[in-house]
Amino acid sequence: MKDYEMVIGLEVHCELQTATKIFCGCSTKFGGAPNTHVCEVCSGMPGTLPTLNKKVVEFAVKAGLALNCDITRKNKFDRKNYFYPDLPKAYQISQLYFPICRNGHVDVKTSEGMKSIGIHEIHMEEDAGKLVHDPVTGMTMVDFNRCGVPLLEIVSEPDFRSAEEVIAYLTKLRDTMQYLGVSDCKMQEGSMRADVNLSVRPVGQKEFGTRTEMKNIASFKAIERAIEYERDRQIDLIEEGGTVVQETRRWDDEKEYTYAMRSKENAQDYKYFPDPDLMPLEISEEYIENIRANLPEFADAKRERYVSQFGLPEYDAEIITGATTLVDVFETATEMTDQPKDVSNWIMTDLLKLCKDNHVAAEDMEFDGKKLGAIINLVNEGKVNRKTGRQVLEKCFTEDIDPAEYIEKNGLAQVSDTSAIEPVIKQVLDENPKPVSEFLAGSEKNFQFLVGQSMRALRGKADPQAVRTVLTKLLDEMR
C-alpha cells in the first residue's frame, strides 16, 4: 500500500454573542419555547425588511483582526437562494462577493511544532431555524427561534494534514472567539459548528484528490474520529480500485461511521446576488484601527505573562488561560489581593474541584472573581482560617452571597483576641487536670493535645497561633 496524506479544509460557523439577531430586534437567547424569539422579520412575513445590527460588524472585524485577516473596505450582503423549511425567506443573507475578512492565518501548536493555517475568508450571515421530528404526527416541527442569529463563517485554506492539526486549530479558534467575547463557541449548543472537507492523495502528489464534506459534527472528539474514519474509508476505496465521489456525508457518532446524505433531487443553484434591501457597508481605516487598539490579550500571551510576571507554574497558567471564566476570576482576584500565586492555588485546588463536584465545565462556570479575592484577603488577614475560607467559597459557588457578610452572620470569624479566648482555654485546663499535670511534669506531647482540646472548644474559629500563645502563658503561670 502507498503512503497517503490527508488534505483537510474547514468551514467553521460561530454564533455571535450579540443581544439581538443580525437583521431584527429579536433576542438571540439560546433555548426558550418554540417561536418565542421570533418576529415578522425573522419569520419571513411578506413585506418585511432586514436591518443590520452594527454589533455584528464590530464582532466580525474583531475576529478578523485577531485571525490576522485583511478587512474588506467595501462590503455588501448577498442573498443565497434555496428552499428549505428552516429558511423562512427562502434565501439566506450572507456574503459571497465581498466577505468582510480575507487572507488571514492562525498559528497552532502541534506535536511536530508550530504550524500556520491559512484563513481564506470570514463572512457574516444569518443562522437558519430548527427542525424537530414529531413522532406523533410523523411530521416535522419548525421553530424559527434560531433564525437570524448572527454567524461568522470562517473558511480555512486546505492546510490541515492531520486530525491533530484540526483539533489544535479549532481549540485556538474557540479560545480566540471566547477571549474576544464575540462567541461562546459551545459545540454542544450548536454555537460552534464545523464542516470538514477531506480528501486523500498519495504522498508526493501535487493535485488534490476528490473531497467529501462532513457537515455539523458536534464535538472535538467526534471530529477527530470522523476524520480518521473518513480517511480510512477513502484510502480503502482507492486501494480497492474505486473512486471517491464528491458528496456530503454525515457522521454518525454512535455507530462511528460516515454515510452519504441523500442527494437533492431538485436542481440546486444558489443564484447569489447583492441584497437590495441592505445598503453597502464601508469600513474606514479609523474604525479598524480603533478596534485593533482595543483587542484583548489572547491566551498565548497571557500564559507566558502569568509565568514570567507572576511566577505561576506552566501547568497552572495553561489551565487558567484555557477558559476565559478562569482568567476573569484569576485577574479579578489577583487585582484585589496582589497574591497571584495564592489565587492560582485556590483556583487549581478549590475552584476546579467545586466545578467538578457541581458538574459544571470551567468555561460554563458563573462565578464572580471578587468573591474569591475577598475570601483570600480574609484568610490572609487572619479573619478566618483556610478551612473556613474553603467552606465560604463552597457556599459562594452555588449561592449569591457576600463572603464577609456570610462569615459575620454565621459567626465564623477567627478569634485571635487573646482576652476572648483566655476564659475558654482556662476552662479546658480545668477540665483536663491530668494532661496538665503531666505536661508540667515534662511531657511535651501533652501540649499538642491541649491545643487540640482548646481548638475544639473554640469550634475551630480561633487562630491556632493565638491559642498556643495563651496556652503557654497560662501553663507558665501554673508552674
Next chain:
Amino acid sequence: MDDKTILGLTALELGRAIKEGKTTSLEACKAYIEAIREEDKKYNSYVTVCEEQALAKAKEIDAKIASGAITSDLAGVPIAIKDNICTKGILTTCASKMLHNFIPPYDATVIKKLEEEGMVIIGKTNMDEFAMGSTTETSYHGATINPRGANRVPGGSSGGSAACVAANLAPIALGSDTGGSIRQPASFCGVTGLKPTYGTVSRYGLVAFASSLDQIGPISRDAMDAAAMYNIINGRDDRDQSSTDCNDVSLDNIKSFDVKGKKIGIPEQYFGEGIEPGVKDAVMKAVAYYESKGAIVEKFDMPIVDYAIPTYYIIACAEACSNLSRYDGIKYGFRPEDATDLTSVYIKSRSQGFGLEVKRRIMLGNFVLSSGYFDAYYNKALQAKSLIKDAFDKAFEKYDVIIGPVAPTTALEIGKSLSDPLKMYLGDICTVLVNIIGLPAISVPCGESDGLPVGMQIIGKPYDEEQILGFACNYQNGSKEA
C-alpha cells in the same frame, strides 16, 4: 353635506370641510362605502371593503378632530390602499391565490403614518397579481374595469387604486410603482399619480416585488392632494434601511409654482416608434403650454432608452424570483390539501398558488441569475444601470425636469394584452428608467386621445418632488382656467 358633494371633493377639500364642521369623517366614510356598494360592481376596483373598521375609526377620528388632538390637512379623509400594502388584521392578498387568506399581523409603516394623521382606510384595492402586470387583469379577484372607458383596462399594476379614485369611489389612494405601476394606471384612468424618489417612503410592509425598484406613492385627483399625501408618508424609517430623511414639500410653493425660465428636456426616444399619435399630440400640447408660460423647452437625444426594457426586466425578475420564493406553503398562505410530502408542498403550493404571469417572471428571474447566465444578463443589467444613471445625471445638469408620455398608448381593451407578454412589457418603455435609478416622477392627465385619457410624465432629480409637483400643479391650475 350631501353624499354627491362629498364624493366630488378632492382629499384636501374634504379634509378642510371636515375641519370646518361642514361634514364629518363618519359622514364621508359612509358616503364612500355606500357609493362603493352601488358603483363598484361595474369596476371591481376594491377587493376588500373595511366597512366596520372604517366607521368605528371615523367616529374615533371625529372625536379627536373635535378635541383638537388631530389637526392634519387630511384628518378624517378616507383612503383606499393597494392590496400589497400590509394592513394589520385586514386581508392583504396581493391579488393572488397564494395569499388569498393572508391577514398580516403588522401594519406597513405608511399605514401607521397615515393613521397617525387621522386618515381612515376604507378598503383594499385590486391589482395585478403581486404587482406583476400593466392591466390589472392578472388579479386572482378578476380584472378591474377602467371607469373612463368601457371595456378598457385601468392599467396596472395599481389599477384598482387608479380606478377607484377616477370613479369617485375614494378621494385618494395609495399604490406602488415598480416599473410604472402608479403612473401608468393614473394615466389610463385620467388621475394624478406620484412615484416618489426611492427611499423617501418606507417600503416596510409593502409586499416586495423588486426591492430596488418598488416605491409606494399616492394616486389622487390632483397634484395638491398628491403633495399633501407625500408629506404624510415620507421620511426615514428605522425598519427600512434603504429609506432616508427627506424634506416635506411646501404646498404653498407648489400652488404658486412658476415655470418661467425653467428648463424642460424632451427625450427624443420617448416619442419613438410605437407611440400613438394622439398620445404624442396631447403631451406636446401640454409642453407647449409650459412654453407659453415662459419655460424653455429643448429636445435631446437619450439613446440609453433603447435598453430600458431589457435592463428593467432582468433586474425586476431577478429580485422577484428571490422575493417570491418565500411563498412556499409552509408558514402562511395557500397550501393544497393533497400536498403530503415536502416536495409537493413546495411545488403544488407554488404551481397552483401563482398565476402564469408570476410564474413566467419567476422563471425569467431564475434564468438571469443562474450560473452560466449571471454575467451576461444580471451583471450586464447592473452595468447598464450605471450608464442609465450617468445619462440622467447628465440630462439633469441641463434641465430642471424631463417630460414625456407615461405610456405609448391610451388604455387598452380588456383581454387583448396577456396573450403577448413581450408586447405588454414594451408598453413600459417610458416608465421603467425612473425606477431603475430611483428618480421621482409624476403622471398628470393632459387631455384625451380618441376619448381616452392621456398622461404626461414629469421626471425630476432625486428628492426634487416639490418641483415636479409644482409643474403638475401649474398645468392643472392652467387647464382649470382654460
Next chain:
Amino acid sequence: MEITQDLVRYLEALGRIELSPEEEVKTQKDLADILGYIDKLGELDTAGVEPLSHAAGRTNITREDVVINGDMQEQVLSNAPETKDGTILVPRTFD
C-alpha cells in the same frame, strides 16, 4: 439564445414550479420572445463599467444591538396552515 424545453423544465425546477403541458409550450415561446428582445442588451457597450447594485449611494445604515421584540408567537403562527405546540408543522424532512 435558444430556449429549449429542457431549459424551461430546469427553470421550473429552480423555481419549484410545475407547468401544465400547455403552459409549458406557451412559456417556451414567450420566454424565447422575451429573451430574444432582452438579448439586445448585449449590444450595449459596457466595457469597464462597474455594475451598480445600489443606486442611492447610501452606506453604513445600521441598527443598535438592543432587543425590541417580545414574544410574538401567536402573531407569527396566525397564518400558518398547520401548527402544533408553538411550532409549524410540515411534511417530514428527515430521512
